[in-house]
Amino acid sequence: MTEPSALAIDGLEKSYKSGFRRRVNVLRGLRLEVGKGEVYGLLGRNGAGKSTTFRILMGLARPDNGSICILDGKPGEKDVQIRIGYCPENPQFPPNLKVVELMRFHSSLVNERILTPGTRIDWLLSQLDLVAYRKTQIRALSRGSVQRVALALALLGRPKLLILDEPLTALDPVSRNSVLGILGDQKLSGTSMIISSHILSDLEGIADKLGIMGNGVLEREIDLAGGELDGGGEMEIRVPLESGKQILLDEPDLAVVEEEGSLCFSDLDSEKAQDLVRRWSASGIPILGVQKGKAPLEQDILASLMENPAAGEAAKREKGEKIPV
Numbered sequence: 001m002t003e004p005s006a007l008a009i010d011g012l013e014k015s016y017k018s019g020f021r022r023r024v025n026v027l028r029g030l031r032l033e034v035g036k037g038e039v040y041g042l043l044g045r046n047g048a049g050k051s052t053t054f055r056i057l058m059g060l061a062r063p064d065n066g067s068i069c070i071l072d073g074k075p076g077e078k079d080v081q082i083r084i085g086y087c088p089e090n091p092q093f094p095p096n097l098k099v100v101e102l103m104r105f106h107s108s109l110v111n112e113r114i115l116t117p118g119t120r121i122d123w124l125l126s127q128l129d130l131v132a133y134r135k136t137q138i139r140a141l142s143r144g145s146v147q148r149v150a151l152a153l154a155l156l157g158r159p160k161l162l163i164l165d166e167p168l169t170a171l172d173p174v175s176r177n178s179v180l181g182i183l184g185d186q187k188l189s190g191t192s193m194i195i196s197s198h199i200l201s202d203l204e205g206i207a208d209k210l211g212i213m214g215n216g217v218l219e220r221e222i223d224l225a226g227g228e229l230d231g232g233g234e235m236e237i238r239v240p241l242e243s244g245k246q247i248l249l250d251e252p253d254l255a256v257v258e259e260e261g262s263l264c265f266s267d268l269d270s271e272k273a274q275d276l277v278r279r280w281s282a283s284g285i286p287i288l289g290v291q292k293g294k295a296p297l298e299q300d301i302l303a304s305l306m307e308n309p310a311a312g313e314a315a316k317r318e319k320g321e322k323i324p325v
Contacts, residue, residue, distance in 0.1 A: 004072060006161050006192035007034040007057070012066035014052055014216075026052045027063070028216035034161075034194050034209075039187050041203030041224070042196040044213035050196040051089055053213075054165045057194075058086050071161055082110055085159030089166040089196075091150035095139035099130060099149055102138065103156065110157030124152040127182055129175065143170040151179060155186070162186065162193040168202050180206060235273035236266045238289040239280065247280070262288055 012030040015023045027049050034040040042050050055061040057068065059076025073080040093102055100121065107117040114120050125131050128148040133141060141149065147170050154162060162183075168176050183206055186193065197203050203210060204224055212220040239247065244263025248256065255267040268276065277287055 005033050006036045008069045010067045013064045015064055026216055030217055032211050032218050034192055036192055037190045039193045039207045041207030041210045042194060042213055043203060043210055045198050048213045049216045050213060051165055054163055057163055083160040085154035085162045087150045087154040087164045087167050091146055093138045097138055098135050100134045106153050106156055113157045124155055128152050147171060162191055164195045166196055235268045235270055236264050236291050237273055237276060238262050238264045240286055243285045
């Protein structure tokens with residue numbers, strides 16, 4: 001017998017009224033499934049319908065059609081809600097509350113899932129580098145700090161399912177790495193997750209599956225655990241722009257792309273890349289970075305996201321802007 005999934009969405013539809021007569025379809029029969037203990041990355045441009053889907057999952061909006069089974073229940077049910085950790089894209093909290101006061105209030109809502117609330121709060125403040133802001137009012141926090149508070153609240157009740165809408169938004173590089181490490185620990189502990197983003201690199205290191213969403217439907221699903229984005233061993237080396245131009249005088253056959261004041265030499269096998277790094281370093285050329293190259297499938301994904309014709313209108317719709325009829 002197949003084990004029930006943590007989340008199953010079947011035929012989800014949602015539209016909003018725009019103007020006097022027009023209705024705009026945000027979701028057009030969305031179908032996806034997140035297995036228990038699985039991390040599902042939902043990738044799509046702004047306006048693809050990701051945030052609308054998450055609001056429906058949290059019981060904050062009602063679908064027009066379709067069914068949802070979430071932790072063996074339905075969205076909005078108390079027994080379901082208490083086992084979900086939710087981080088919205090733009091978290092809003094009472095501005096006068098201090099961080100620790102906000103966390104204590106939330107712990108009272110999920111106290112049956114926390115044996116020692118004070119210890120749990122202290123641990124999360126430490127993990128998310130919020131100890132220094134313990135007694136700071138929400139109004140005084142930066143956008144990135146508010147995002148980390150939202151993540152702390154999502155993790156507070158030891159959730160069985162994490163629903164994270166653009167959780168790395170506004171975070172600096174150090175905080176992003178820290179949060180990805182925390183989510184990796186949650187994955188190891190068996191927590192199911194669905195994480196939305198429009199940045200592929202945020203998801204490929206932690207997700208088991210990747211769903212590409214556009215125009216309100218799941219356009220493609222990729223098994224990341226199966227290595228579908230494996231770059232095949234090809235490497236890239238990035239050097240300063242002027243140094244790269246000098247290199248090209250001696251080695252004009254190397255594949256190269258200019259990137260914001262630097263040149264990236266790509267399509268290099270591992271042995272070739274190691275040889276170039278040794279030779280260039282010995283001659284005093286600064287090496288800005290060495291990494292695995294993008295696989296053809298990854299390039300295809302990025303291209304499809306850039307070419308989505310509905311993204312501009314959908315982004316305006318989700319932000320509440322008027323759309324010409």
